[in-house]
Amino acid sequence: MKIETIGVVGAGTMGSGIAQTAIVAGLRVVLVDVSETTLATSVASLNARLERMVQKGRLDGPSCAAAVQRLVASTDYRSLAGADVVIEAATEHAAVKVAILREIESTVAPHAIIATNTSSISITSLAAALERPDRFVGIHFFNPVPVLPLVEVIPGLQSSSETVDSALQWARQIGKSPIVVSNSPGFVVNRLLIPMLNEAFFILAEGVATAEEIDAGMRLGAGHEIGPLALADLIGLDVCLSIMDVLQKDLGDPKFRASPLLRELVAAGRLGRKKGRGVFQYNG
Numbered sequence: 031m032k033i034e035t036i037g038v039v040g041a042g043t044m045g046s047g048i049a050q051t052a053i054v055a056g057l058r059v060v061l062v063d064v065s066e067t068t069l070a071t072s073v074a075s076l077n078a079r080l081e082r083m084v085q086k087g088r089l090d091g092p093s094c095a096a097a098v099q100r101l102v103a104s105t106d107y108r109s110l111a112g113a114d115v116v117i118e119a120a121t122e123h124a125a126v127k128v129a130i131l132r133e134i135e136s137t138v139a140p141h142a143i144i145a146t147n148t149s150s151i152s153i154t155s156l157a158a159a160l161e162r163p164d165r166f167v168g169i170h171f172f173n174p175v176p177v178l179p180l181v182e183v184i185p186g187l188q189s190s191s192e193t194v195d196s197a198l199q200w201a202r203q204i205g206k207s208p209i210v211v212s213n214s215p216g217f218v219v220n221r222l223l224i225p226m227l228n229e230a231f232f233i234l235a236e237g238v239a240t241a242e243e244i245d246a247g248m249r250l251g252a253g254h255e256i257g258p259l260a261l262a263d264l265i266g267l268d269v270c271l272s273i274m275d276v277l278q279k280d281l282g283d284p285k286f287r288a289s290p291l292l293r294e295l296v297a298a299g300r301l302g303r304k305k306g307r308g309v310f311q312y313n314g
């Protein structure tokens with residue numbers, strides 16, 4: 031399958047990173063969001079990241095200018111009509127995703143692949159909401175998308191082998207290293223990673239150590255590049271909480287209980303870097 035144009039629905043942390051990676055790799059991207067303001071902010075920060083790549087010598091000026099030209103931002107789903115692959119990277123709620131996926135399906139050509147970047151929702155159950163479930167697959171990127179090479183490709187029960195092959199082809203085309211993972215709550219990485227972050231909130235709430243000490247512990251003692259609480263702020267505390275809730279509900283094991291402190295911070299709107307405050311405070 032020839033993949034030249036990508037649609038990305040949801041211009042938040044992940045959508046913006048996926049769009050950036052794809053335009054730098056030479057693909058055309060249509061980035062869609064419900065909010066004009068979000069789209070404008072997303073494109074501005076994407077351009078700023080490209081500019082930094084140029085300053086650091088990771089991208090030359092003409093390639094940067096050409097990449098920017100390959101991006102179209104829109105609030106109109108109809109602009110996805112020519113896309114070969116459309117990936118949904120919107121808010122982590124099943125009902126929101128189903129509505130978006132149906133909208134995408136009603137717009138794209140029959141040959142197009144529809145994917146979701148969900149962190150935890152069942153690919154099989156999302157596929158069941160579509161007319162062509164065989165063309166649907168999970169393609170799970172990691173944050174920050176332009177930096178982390180891993181992509182988990184998750185076939186649902188209904189995904190055709192051609193769809194899975196196209197997902198693998200697209201991931202490799204944009205420089206990622208895909209692994210194929212069964213449709214299981216949290217897939218591989220989040221099943222391991224998010225409960226570890228959640229435990230850091232329990233440790234913090236119990237007063238075992240300060241946030242800075244917990245993070246230093248895992249950086250200096252476990253060789254992690256970033257501490258668990260700073261990583262939770264980067265991922266988004268709301269995203270971490272919804273993954274814990276899905277793990278507990280779908281795996282039925284109380285060991286996946288979300289930390290009350292994590293829940294409290296989300297209720298307070300302290301969602302992490304994207305809101306300027308999570309466990310830590312961020313300026314600018």
Ligand SMILES: NC(=O)c1ccc[n+]([C@@H]2O[C@H](COP(=O)([O-])OP(=O)(O)OC[C@H]3O[C@@H](n4cnc5c(N)ncnc54)[C@H](O)[C@@H]3O)[C@@H](O)[C@H]2O)c1
Pocket residue numbers: 039040041042043044045062063064065068118119120121122123126130147148149150170171172173264265266269304
């Ligand atoms: N943040 C991470 O580290 C991470 C990592 C891997 C996967 N994911 C997954 O990626 C998805 C997006 O996460 P995020 O962190 O980018 O979220 P985010 O909150 O930063 O962005 C979500 C975006 O979706 C948009 N949106 C909501 N409803 C929409 C609709 N109907 N149509 C179009 N756009 C709509 C919002 O306006 C927002 O811009 C989630 O499913 C999440 O689980 C997140």
